[in-house]
Amino acid sequence: DIVMTQSPDSLAVSLGERATINCKSSQSVLHRSNNKNYLAWYQQKPGQPPKLLIYWASTRESGVPGRFSGSGSGTDFTLTISSLQAEDVAVYYCQQYYSNPPFTFGPGTKVDIK
Amino acid sequence: EMQLVESGGGLVQPGGSLRLSCAASGFTVNTNYMSWVRQGPGKGLESVSLIYIGGSTYYADSVKGRFTISRDNSKNTLYLQMNSLRPEDTAIYYCARDRRLDISVAGTGGFFDLWGRGTLVTVSS
Secondary structure (H helix, E strand, O other), X not given: OOOEEEEOOEEEXXXXXXXXXXXXXXXXXXXXXOOEEOEEEEEEOOOOOOEEEXXXXXXXXXXXXXXXXXXXXXXXXXXXXXXXXXXXXXXXXXXXXXXXXXXXXXXXXXXXXX | OOEEEEEOOEEEOOOOOEEEEEEEEOOOHHHXXXXXXXXXXXXXXXXEEEEOOOOOEEEOOOOOOOEEEEEEOOOOEEEEEEXXXXXXXXXXXXXXXXXXXXXXXXXXXXXXXXXXXXXXXXXXX
16 A cells, blocks of 8 residues: 655644645655646545545645645655635645555644644 | 535444445436545544445455445435444544546546545444
8 A cells, every 4th residue: 555644743834924744655656657646635624524625736626725736746745835824724634546545645734823 | 516415423332333324416426436534533534445436346454344335326325334343443434526537547546526524433332
């Protein structure tokens, strides 16, 4: 199984500042046949289900604010919140969907306001 | 509006059984890949089971032989039959749609673009 790790475990950022979350996979999730990274990002607020933010490592889901962006390729990925808003307080998970199941999630990164 | 609504959770003793349901609206379950994802108390997300459009199924090693995923096309509903429950199965169980944008690439999966609000399963004596 592909193991996903995330760093940091948690971070506190001032309102309006940048938040950066890292995700690493134990093997590449870049498929050579279509040059796509099989990596998604989710946001989970307290008491709510996860919400899809980004897929293909960098494609924003419809309706997701432009301050959320994803980057990276192969085994190393980043989710960036360019200007943190109060409503962005949440736990963020990465997930790979490269190989046959299980499609594994990272352990999560908690984002708070400083 | 597309929606998933889970039901059937509750308190059950170790060794007991529960059947979870997930009613879909706004789309059809049998033309989509559908999954159950669980989240233990204060823990992360674990993909538990998947049913492919063609009817094939997948189970995580932790539930294989104990859980069964199925669907009822006439009711547009997904199910998870859970037997021989253990305390470590305690979790919120989410129903999720597995979206696949490039099915031409064999052996790859999808991301979860639609989630229900979840149903809590507690296994305790």
